[in-house]
Amino acid sequence: MNKIVLLLVALIATVVLSLSALAVSPVRSGEKNFERAWKSLMTRNADKAAQYFGTAADAFAEALAGDPPSRTTRFPSNLTKAGMSLYYAGRYKESIDALNRIPEREKDMWEAALYRALSYGRLGDREAMVRWLNIYLDLYPSQPILSSEVQRQLDGLDSGSAAPDAAAAALDDSAIKQFRNNVLVKQKGSLAGPENCNGAFWWRNYRAPCTQKQFEDE
Structure with missing residues (x-):
C-alpha cells in the first residue's frame, strides 16, 4: 500500500514538473502575441x-x-517589442517605462x-515629444516616409500649430505606412x-x- 502511495506521489510530482516545463513564460x-499582432x-x-x-502588452x-525581470525580458529587442505593444494597447506611461529600460x-x-515620442504625444507632453522626435532624427534611420512626417510634425509642434496628440496620430499613421512599405520592398535574405x-x-x-511560420495562419 505504501509503495502504491509513493508511486502515486512520484507520478504526480513528475506530471507537475512536466507541466511547469511546458508552461509558456x-x-x-508577449513575443508570440507581438508576432501575431504585427502580422495582422x-x-x-x-x-x-x-x-x-493587448494580449502582448499584458x-x-x-x-x-x-x-x-529575467535576462530574456531585458533584451533590447524584447524591451522594444514591449514598448510598442504597450503603446498600441493605449498604455502610454507603461510604454515609456519599458523603453526607458533599454541601455x-x-x-x-x-x-x-x-x-x-508617440507616447509622450498621446499624453500631451509637447516638450518631451519634441525632444524624442529630435533624437529619432539624430539617429538617421533609413525610413524616408516616416522621417519626412517627423520633420513636418516637428515644425508644427515648434510653431504651436500642431497639438501633441494630433501629431502623434499623424506619426502613428506614417509609421505604419513606412513599415508596410518596408515589407513590400524588402528582398528575402538580402538584409544582414x-x-x-x-x-x-x-x-x-x-x-x-521567418522562424515563426507556425503563427502565420492563426
Whole structure:
C-alpha cells in the first residue's frame, strides 16, 4: 500500500514538473502575441492587431514586473517589442517605462525614440515629444516616409500649430505606412544581422519572423 502511495506521489510530482516545463513564460507569450499582432497590422487587420497587442502588452507587463525581470525580458529587442505593444494597447506611461529600460549604448534603437515620442504625444507632453522626435532624427534611420512626417510634425509642434496628440496620430499613421512599405520592398535574405527575418529586429522589414511560420495562419 505504501509503495502504491509513493508511486502515486512520484507520478504526480513528475506530471507537475512536466507541466511547469511546458508552461509558456510571460516574455515568450508577449513575443508570440507581438508576432501575431504585427502580422495582422501589416496585413491591415486592425481588429486582430489590437486584440493581439493587448494580449502582448499584458504578458510583457507581467514579465517586466519580475523582481528582477529575467535576462530574456531585458533584451533590447524584447524591451522594444514591449514598448510598442504597450503603446498600441493605449498604455502610454507603461510604454515609456519599458523603453526607458533599454541601455543608452543601444544607439541603433530608433524605435525606442519614436515610440517614446508617440507616447509622450498621446499624453500631451509637447516638450518631451519634441525632444524624442529630435533624437529619432539624430539617429538617421533609413525610413524616408516616416522621417519626412517627423520633420513636418516637428515644425508644427515648434510653431504651436500642431497639438501633441494630433501629431502623434499623424506619426502613428506614417509609421505604419513606412513599415508596410518596408515589407513590400524588402528582398528575402538580402538584409544582414538583426534586420533580417531571423534577426532580433525582424519587424523592420518583415511581417513575421521567418522562424515563426507556425503563427502565420492563426
